[in-house]
Amino acid sequence: MSKKFYLTTPIYYVNARPHIGHAYTTIACDTIARRQRMLGADTFFLTGTDEHGQKIERAAEAAGKTPQEFADEVSAQFRTLWNRMGITYDDFIRTTEDRHKKRVHELFRQIRDNGHIYKGTYTGQYCVFDELYVDAVGPGAPCPECGRPTETVKEENYFFKLSAFADRLMQLYTEQPDFIRPETRRNEVMSFVRGGLRDLSISRSTFSWGIPVPDDPKHVIYVWLDALANYITAIGYGSSHKGAQEAFQKYWPADLHMIGKEIVRFHCVYWPAFLMAAELPLPKSIVAHGWLLFEESKMSKSRGNIVRAETILDVLGADALRYFLLREVVFGQDGSFSFDALVQRYNADLANGLGNLASRTLTMITRYFRGEVPYPSATVSQKAGDSAIAETARKVIAEYSSLVDQYQFSRALEVAWSLVAAVDKYIVENEPWALAENQSEESRSRLATILYTSAEALRIVTALVHPVIPDATAKIWAQLGLGDIRRFPLPDLKWGQLQLSTKLGNVEPVFPRADKTAIERMQKMEDQLRSGTTVTQAEPETQSPAAPVATHAAVAPAAKPAVVVPDGKITIDDFAKVELRVGQVKVAEKVKGADKLLRLEVDLGTEVRQVVAGIAESYAPELLVGRKVVIVANLAPRKLRGLESNGMIVAASPEGGKAVLASFLEDVPVGTRLK
Numbered sequence: 001m002s003k004k005f006y007l008t009t010p011i012y013y014v015n016a017r018p019h020i021g022h023a024y025t026t027i028a029c030d031t032i033a034r035r036q037r038m039l040g041a042d043t044f045f046l047t048g049t050d051e052h053g054q055k056i057e058r059a060a061e062a063a064g065k066t067p068q069e070f071a072d073e074v075s076a077q078f079r080t081l082w083n084r085m086g087i088t089y090d091d092f093i094r095t096t097e098d099r100h101k102k103r104v105h106e107l108f109r110q111i112r113d114n115g116h117i118y119k120g121t122y123t124g125q126y127c128v129f130d131e132l133y134v135d136a137v138g139p140g141a142p143c144p145e146c147g148r149p150t151e152t153v154k155e156e157n158y159f160f161k162l163s164a165f166a167d168r169l170m171q172l173y174t175e176q177p178d179f180i181r182p183e184t185r186r187n188e189v190m191s192f193v194r195g196g197l198r199d200l201s202i203s204r205s206t207f208s209w210g211i212p213v214p215d216d217p218k219h220v221i222y223v224w225l226d227a228l229a230n231y232i233t234a235i236g237y238g239s240s241h242k243g244a245q246e247a248f249q250k251y252w253p254a255d256l257h258m259i260g261k262e263i264v265r266f267h268c269v270y271w272p273a274f275l276m277a278a279e280l281p282l283p284k285s286i287v288a289h290g291w292l293l294f295e296e297s298k299m300s301k302s303r304g305n306i307v308r309a310e311t312i313l314d315v316l317g318a319d320a321l322r323y324f325l326l327r328e329v330v331f332g333q334d335g336s337f338s339f340d341a342l343v344q345r346y347n348a349d350l351a352n353g354l355g356n357l358a359s360r361t362l363t364m365i366t367r368y369f370r371g372e373v374p375y376p377s378a379t380v381s382q383k384a385g386d387s388a389i390a391e392t393a394r395k396v397i398a399e400y401s402s403l404v405d406q407y408q409f410s411r412a413l414e415v416a417w418s419l420v421a422a423v424d425k426y427i428v429e430n431e432p433w434a435l436a437e438n439q440s441e442e443s444r445s446r447l448a449t450i451l452y453t454s455a456e457a458l459r460i461v462t463a464l465v466h467p468v469i470p471d472a473t474a475k476i477w478a479q480l481g482l483g484d485i486r487r488f489p490l491p492d493l494k495w496g497q498l499q500l501s502t503k504l505g506n507v508e509p510v511f512p513r514a515d516k517t518a519i520e521r522m523q524k525m526e527d528q529l530r531s532g533t534t535v536t537q538a539e540p541e542t543q544s545p546a547a548p549v550a551t552h553a554a555v556a557p558a559a560k561p562a563v564v565v566p567d568g569k570i571t572i573d574d575f576a577k578v579e580l581r582v583g584q585v586k587v588a589e590k591v592k593g594a595d596k597l598l599r600l601e602v603d604l605g606t607e608v609r610q611v612v613a614g615i616a617e618s619y620a621p622e623l624l625v626g627r628k629v630v631i632v633a634n635l636a637p638r639k640l641r642g643l644e645s646n647g648m649i650v651a652a653s654p655e656g657g658k659a660v661l662a663s664f665l666e667d668v669p670v671g672t673r674l675k
């Protein structure tokens with residue numbers, strides 16, 4: 001029985017486009033998810049969007065859209081960006097989806113039936129920016145969290161008996177010191193709870209963009225109760241669907257909720273209290289990271305210094321952004337972003353560091369040993385330097401693993417790169433190119449040892465850092481002749497596994513050096529985006545003070561990507577962006593007024609999707625029910641004849657002939673991913 005690991009990003013509020021701050025959280029989670037998979041854990045990685053609340057209602061109105069249209073647009077931007085970055089999420093939940101709404105009802109009912117909800121009147125101040133009831137006095141009093149003027153609300157509301165949970169919460173923080181990390185956040189939370197907890201209003205009746213309270217639809221459920229519930233609704237809590245129930249049993253409680261430090265209170269006080277009230281197990285750990293600053297100051301719309309991930313993806317690629325953020329920022333603390341620092345790190349650590357080590361080692365093996373890994377000689381040619389590298393590698397494996405498992409990414413990468421530096425020095429000192437000029441047996445043997453040692457160290461670094469820089473390491477792994485790196489079992493990693501005569505693949509550089517124009521190009525793209533924002537409509541502020549964002553503007557033309565792929569080919573990571581899953585048709589019917597379309601409800605194991613497919617001329621609807629099909633699960637939703645289609649069914653479409661659905665000869669469980 002393999003271990004499971006369930007981790008989540010916060011769900012991102014759809015009042016603003018994604019930017020580098022959102023990317024940072026998501027990259028950290030993706031790195032952890034990839035590592036857990038390589039460790040053999042049955043991993044479930046959830047992300048998504050938070051789409052309700054007064055702030056969205058107002059933002060949509062300002063943009064002349066319905067809240068749903070507004071949410072659809074921004075949610076799709078997040079999903080598109082994650083797909084483009086190759087983020088390996090297993091599910092993307094939206095709080096406006098039916099599955100979520102139904103299951104939030106279940107949660108609300110459960111808490112109410114357990115006696116923790118009552119009706120009362122709330123009079124006081126509300127901060128719309130933070131979607132937070134605050135202890136401030138008088139109309140317009142500043143919000144203690146963000147300093148913005150608060151609004152006075154007087155409403156008959158549903159209240160959650162938060163005050164009754166103070167002791168149990170304190171007990172949780174004391175008995176499980178790892179529940180909140182880092183320590184500074186834990187101390188903040190404990191002092192907040194020690195200061196006394198008041199009951200929490202968990203409904204609003206002055207606006208309607210939310211999930212109605214069960215049996216009292218003039219109230220909508222407080223947006224934070226709605227949003228936090230995503231962590232359980234996405235994996236099947238409250239569902240009557242058997243597959244969903246099993247998923248919930250299997251994955252809950254979460255092993256890790258990764259969050260930004262500005263939402264600690266909601267996650268570490270309210271969320272465990274809601275779960276206690278519903279008598280559900282608590283998540284094992286909540287980890288808060290710091291804010292990403294731009295050149296030492298907060299990114300903000302007024303400063304016009306927001307950076308988007310797309311700019312960096314276009315110029316340097318996803319690996320550069322991933323490596324930079326995890327290496328440069330001490331996880332848990334605030335960190336600083338600048339284009340100069342990014343390019344400097346990229347060149348120093350990736351192009352001249354790992355990239356150069358890979359290319360020189362593999363090129364020499366190709367040139368001197370016809371592309372086959374030579375075997376180190378055990379006798380004549382062993383020197384102290386050789387075993388020192390092996391010793392360093394052993395230490396690096398242990399230290400890196402321990403650091404990365406405590407989410408100390410920066411220190412872990414520093415340790416991994418100490419091996420890169422050691423091997424670089426080893427190569428320079430041993431001058432293999434000079435040895436290659438001498439055909440004596442001793443020289444050949446010595447050369448073999450040096451190149452084996454270098455290649456083996458390269459293999460070890462590559463395996464360790466694959467979760468951080470997946471694209472480049474997959475390429476280096478293939479160049480080492482080792483196949484698919486994602487299948488490599490990390491717990492087995494040790495010195496000496498590289499086999500004699502392993503045939504190398506084609507050796508190509510993975511990190512071309514970035515020249516000065518890289519900074520100029522990125523800067524120019526951001527400037528264009530920013531100048532576009534000042535003249536267009538003002539977009540609402542975002543939820544996180546660290547994460548304000550600019551608006552829709554013309555996207556600058558994409559520069560040449562850093563990784564060159566032959567014309568017409570895609571990389572394995574491009575393919576991995578397409579999420580193909582096995583689904584089972586539950587309902588199939590003709591679409592009125594459309595001869596070619598069928599409306600299908602397809603079970604994906606954790607949810608049932610509506611898909612509209614152009615296969616009515618090939619298949620009678622009744623013949624499809626029960627049939628297993630292949631679905632593109634992460635296709636952005638689209639409307640066909642007024643029906644929303646969430647995904648696409650894969651079929652062969654012969655020229656002039658009828659569509660033929662892709663299917664399986666052997667039985668395969670619903671929800672299985674095709675890869």
Ligand SMILES: [Zn+2]
Pocket residue numbers: 127128129130132143144145146147148
């Ligand atoms: Zn506020």
